[in-house]
Amino acid sequence: MSIAKYSHQKIEKKWQRRWEELDLYKAQDFSKKKKFYVLDMFPYPSAEGLHVGHPEGYTATDIVARYKKMSGFNVLHPMGWDAFGLPTENYAIKTGIHPKIATARNIKRIKSQIKSLGFSYDWSREINTTDPEYYKWTQWIFLQMWKKGLAYEAVVPINFCPSCKTGLANEEVIEGRCERCKTKVIKKDIRQWMLKITACAERLLKDLDLLDWPQQIKEMQKNWIGKSEGSLIQFPIFFSPPASHFPPPIVVFTTRPDTLFGTTYLVLSPEHKTISDLRFKILDFKNVEKYISKAKQKSDLERTNLAREKTGIELKGVFAINPATGKKIPIWVADYVLAHYGTGAVMAVPAHDQRDFEFAKKYELPIVEVISPKERKFVQGEGGGLESAVLTKEAYEGEGNLVNSGKFNGMESEMTRSKITKFVGGKKSVNYKLRDWVFSRQRYWGEPIPLVHCEKCGIVEVAEKDLPVRLPDVKKYKPTGTGQSPLADVKKWVSTKCPKCKGKAKRETNTMPQWAGSCWYYLAYILKKKSKIENLKSKIVNYWLPVDLYVGGAEHAVLHLLYARFWHKFLYDQGLVNTPEPFMKLRNQGLILGEDGQKMSKSRGNVINPDEVIKKYGADTMRMYEMFMGPFEEVKPWSTKGIIGIRRFLERVWNIYQKSQIPNPKFQIKSKIQNPKSKITDLNRLLHKTIKKVTEDIENFKFNTAISSMMIFVNQLSAISNQQSAINKEILEKFLQILSPFAPHLAEELWERLGHKKSIFDEAWPEYDKNLIKEDFFELVIQINGKVRDRLKAKVDISQSEALELAKNQEKIKKHIAGRKIKKVIFVHKKLINIVA
RNA sequence: GCCCGGGUGGCGGAAUGGCAGACGCGCAAGACUUAAAAUCUUGUGGAUGCAUAAUCCGUGCGGGUUCGACUCCCGCCCCGGGCACCA
Secondary structure (H helix, E strand, C coil): CCCCCCCHHHHHHHHHHHHHHHCCCCCCCCCCCCEEEEEECCCCCCCCCCCCHHHHHHHHHHHHHHHHHHCCCEEECCCEECCCCHHHHHHHHHHCCCHHHHHHHHHHHHHHHHHCCCCCCCHHHCEECCCHHHHHHHHHHHHHHHHCCCEEEEEEEEEEECCCCEEECHHHEECCEECCCCCECEEEEEEEEEECHHHHHHHHHHHHHHCECCHHHHHHHHHHHCCEEEEEEEECEECCCCCCCCCCCEEEEECCHHHHHHCCEEEECCCCHHHHHCCCCCCCHHHHHHHHHHHHHCCHHHHCCCCCCCCCEEEEEEEEECCCCCCEEEEEECCCCCCCCCCCEEEECCCCCHHHHHHHHHHCCCCCCCEEECCCCEEECCCCCEEECECCCECCCCCEEECCCHHHCCCEHHHHHHHHHHHCCCEEEEECCCCCEECCECCCCCCECCEEEECCCEEEECCHHHCCCCCCCCCCCCCCCCCCCHHHHCHHHHEEECCCCCCEEEECCCECCCCCHHHCHHHHHHHCCCCCHHHHHCHHHHHHCCECEEEECHHHCCCHHHHHHHHHHHHHHCCCCCCCCCECEEEECCCEECCCCCCCCCCCCCCCCHHHHHHHHCHHHHHHHHHHCCCCCCCEECCHHHHHHHHHHHHHHHHHHHHHHCCCCCCCEECCCCCCHHHHHHHHHHHHHHHHHHHHHHHCCCHHHHHHHHHHHHHHHHHHHHCCCCEEHHHHHHHHHHHCCCCHHHHHHHHHHCCCCCCHHHCCCCCCCCCCCCCCEEEEEEEECCEEEEEEEEECCCCHHHHHHHHHCCHHHHHHHCCCCCCEEEEECCCEEEEEC
16 A cells, blocks of 8 residues: 655646646736736846746745636736846857847746746747847837937936946946946946936826835835925125126025025035136136046045045135125035036035034034024033034034024024025925936947937937837947947948938947836737737727736836836826836845855855756745745745755645545545544634635735645644545645645646546635634633733633633632732633733 | 834744744654654753643843733844935
8 A cells, every 4th residue: 555656747747738738827818807917027038047036036926826817817927038138248248159149048948947837927928128029119119208308318427337338327336336247337428318217206206105015115216216395596606806797696406495594605516617607716726626627536436435524625716695694605616515416506504414514614614503403402512511512513403493594583494494495586496316317338238229310410210110220240249448339330230321311320329228128028018029019009908007916126126116117107198008107016025045144146155056946846845935934025044954844745735635545435535524523624614714814815925824824734634634534525625726826736736636627727716614714612811910820711702701700710810819809800802811910 | 324124942934912932944752664764743942840730031132101012112232225425
């Protein structure tokens, strides 16, 4: 009498093939069912293939997709390839192998890896961002933006990675280093294509409220957009002898116009235009020039290093007029003032801004207190006595009552912001930290920007019928580092005719950044390969939008997730899509660390190869283990030992079925209840509790506790089957159904063996019986002064007085309350009674 | 510096105002076996203790609210992530 072994390899291959033949996961474009669009962040097909982090997110979406399908939804669950990007291009530089070829090879490998996990993707909708039929429409959307003035050319100092030899977007610079290769970025003036994402700043901020996203990601986008409300205030320029007309006044942006009376000097960024306007009036302009050129040599990282002491130089001989006091105040230049934020000029209020305070102390500039704190902080003064913290050790940045502020004296600072702005003829203004998106790259492996430079007509767009502008095949991919793309050397490709005048023209040789293709891929899945993007207006797009659930890593918080929202809003404005936001619910998977608790990396040698895990333990085990490790969104270390627990669990499920098949009447599955009645009732109750728990946990992304509740159930089931009683067939079937999203191969195999012809995934998700899970009894906890002293079985509807009587009669309780007066009794229904004595 | 997230047995973690440590790993003992592995059964936070008797201690630290706090409030410490002279 032997039991067949659980052979995952056979079962998993069998069902992966069968599901494909059945076309089980095809999304129906026209369906009366409610839709559910569940999306994974599509992978970059790297040469390394899949790592264990990928299946974490993919398993979660797969569980939800299968669960939703069984719950009656028409589910769209697609997969594709985000294939433009530097690793493949760098590989081409090294080996001479065309990126197209390397990409195709990498996709083939990673696709087979993904398939080996048995995910329910609708592969008929697979897309690849490097496919000319795909990037045709990436180019098309870019052209629409260009036509609307949202794409523009500019020569501006941008972040440049000397190693990747390309310009970068601000979002791609992490702590002053290149996001990809960690090289320190430098400032470089390069002709760039920019996208006016700043035009959307307010909506990108406000519409975050519409989204069910992790708070953390929302905060990061909020901070990145960095809205601040304040005022623009003009400071007239003065010098002697007075000229017939002075240069235009210096405009500053401030969030604290209430401190205007305390402004004792202005500070300009080294790039500020007024400096050259005043060059003949500034007394020691040579030194100023020296300071400015020195500042320009510094990297952004150096200029914005907080630890560094601020430096600056005074523009001697010229002054500004504080419009509130009418007093002459000095003008300084300092490189801590950023040219690109606000107006590139700040009013310094040393009494109420710590930076200004430090600067004023260093250069002995006047400090005038204008806000009196409600509670004054005192510090030890030099003479030993206490003195006000303001003006001695630090600035006071809080609110308070105005002093030294003319007619505003005594008013509350918050109330005077608009009043003082109005008083000096300023106006309210909003500023954002967000800057326009540097959209061009001086590299080969990206979408060509579909524009042409004509000697006569200027910049002209490529006609829609001539899209896509294909990437030419080249022999050398090496970036030039001159600010030109390697495409500039492909003379044949570069020289073209102007689409307008048919005269000589040159193609734009910059390419789009890595992030372009992923800005609209979720729409491409809906449209499928052949569809034109105009079909965006179609009913079918509006049927599927928005994406209901989006899962991926948090590292894209201010990159892909911000860019895609921006493109979506543009398409929304064009009337092409009907939702203001693309991704309604977002969940981030937590990083999986190596067994040593460190980040997985080749150099540490702690990388887990998913192929080996699947081979040894099976896809179902791999999937369930990654879900069982801990909370989905948290960072957690891998444990090869821990996998065994899941494998044992699945084997137990397998064995329960196997034992039931042994030709011994005692073991057989019976549809009629055969066990002692109470046991089956208990098991059935536990089953329904488990159905409830698993259903709720899937909805709440609590896969780890869903699995633990299934383990509890199987432990019970297994105990009963070991006692050689027959197993109720319905119970086993319902359990297999709730297990199936987690371990689809095993569940489907046993489902078939139980005699079903239809796939388990075509069955309806089981519902739990509310009446069945109601308990008649509960364990009443008896506390004395909040400490548990006893517990006993009690009827669910027991009253407080009954419970108290019951408690008092317990020996243990008697002992504790003997000789004490009962002061108070707290009774919590179905939980406890607490006697305060 | 600012903004998030976190700190619970040997380990991953569970419990969001009501029995701290579910579930899993590991460990220990037992059953099966010539033996081992696998499997099954039992035990497993710490201290005192013959005890599966009883009591005490215990969720980063210090205080508070409450009949009752891992959970709420105040003040710290540590770890992870993000932003960083944004006027």
